[in-house]
Amino acid sequence: MSGETALPPGFAALEPFVAGWALPTTAARAARRGEATSDEREQFFAAASPLVASALAHLDARPLHALDPAEQRLLNLLLALAHVGLAVEMQGPAEARHALGRARMQITRAVADAEPGA
Amino acid sequence: MTHPGTSFSPIPADAVAWLGTNPIPAAPYYDPAYFERERRAVFLTSWIHVGHACELPEPGAFVRRDLEFARASLLIVRGNDGIVRAFHNVCPHRGTQLVEAAAGRQSRFSCPYHMWTFGPEGDLLSAPDFGAFHLRKEDCGLKPVALQECAGLLFVNFDPQAQPLRDWLGDYAGRLEQMPVARATTFSEYTYEIAANWKLTYDNFQENYHLRFVHPRSGGAGVGGDNPFGYPVEIGFHGPHRTQRIWSNPDPALKPFQRAASFCGIPALAEQGLLTLPHGRDYLALFPNLFVIGTPTQPFSHTVYPLAADRSRGVVRVYWVGEDASASQRLAREYALAQLRDIHSEDVGIIERGQAGLASGALSHIHFQSMEALCRHLFLEVDRRVQAGAAGPEQRG
Known part of the structure; x- marks a missing residue:
């Protein structure tokens, strides 16, 4: 476990996914799903979908602006899962073809990109 | 109306018989000459949605909006008096476009060419060596375009004789004001360009007939049971505008993560009083090119801007009340955006196939069934204006 990929206690199983999936913007997460x-x-x-409830319970215990870096990484993983869940649960084998249409829809602004208010 | 959770009662075809059943001419969906008439008779004389008040939270906050149908770039800015105004983004000196940035906040707007400088209310504040012009400063303000607001939504109208926005919206103004968009303070957005006519594009989003075929995976919750096409439970018409009440599937097939990522946003929506608003299953189709949907878990607007007879740009915004306050709220909003984008991304290719087919000229007419009545209504409202415009003595634009 390194400082760059550390997650809150209880979520170490997701640390191998931090480098690839804990991305800071909605557009980056959407793009990563396609790539x-x-x-x-x-x-x-x-690995991540069984931990959604416990991750939210952990993160919801404090306001967004008070999350420490490890918690922020965990949140970014959950947000990436929002995109990946659509690929795995909904599109399944159609995902590769679906990505072609999706590439046409450019995300130009996202509430999750805003700095959390104090 | 059908109560959510009970069986579906189809809208009888009689309910839309007044719109007629004739085939609709195909040329208006691809013909550049028709597009030009439409540009003048529809887009330059209607209230066109250009943004939301929450984009301009304080004096000097501005957005630049380029509206190809008017060949115009607009500077939309909140003045020191709190009023939002629209101006042509054009320096009155020699026509130079004033603002290049898409959005920002400034107390003054200076033309880079000769430094004519304007305030956020559009007045000329200073211009170097102005005495040499033999002009009065009060005659040199930015050129205004009518801008009015309803439910936070900003609309402009290039027709100086336009009726007030609220008269234009009629009863639907009150409905808009009861939708989440009216309370929105922020939004997420995605845009797309499409090789298709604006009406062909817009029509895709005002009929449900295609849902089960084009969205077999992403649209699963919207069709099924005794409503295999996901037809609406109510439709309505008001002047040039129309509405649908979306059917509530009593037994939606939700996937486990879909359920978790959607439902984790519900407590915050309940706390904000957004779950009990009266139009949570309604969308308004506001003439000519705007949809506003009241669904509290996914309250969005969708605007289809015409670029050419066979080219359009779509702008989809999901509107929210307050910044994300918790991880659950942020996840639900991220999922709502991604899910909506997934569905819309499935429409683009099929709409373009329609355009390619129509552009061949193979068809003299196309057909709308009774549950495509909203598409028929749009065409009739457009065509009435185009034909009246053709009979008029003079065109502007």
């Missing part, structure tokens, strides 16, 4: 292989998406989804 990843289906194996990468499925492995991330399989």
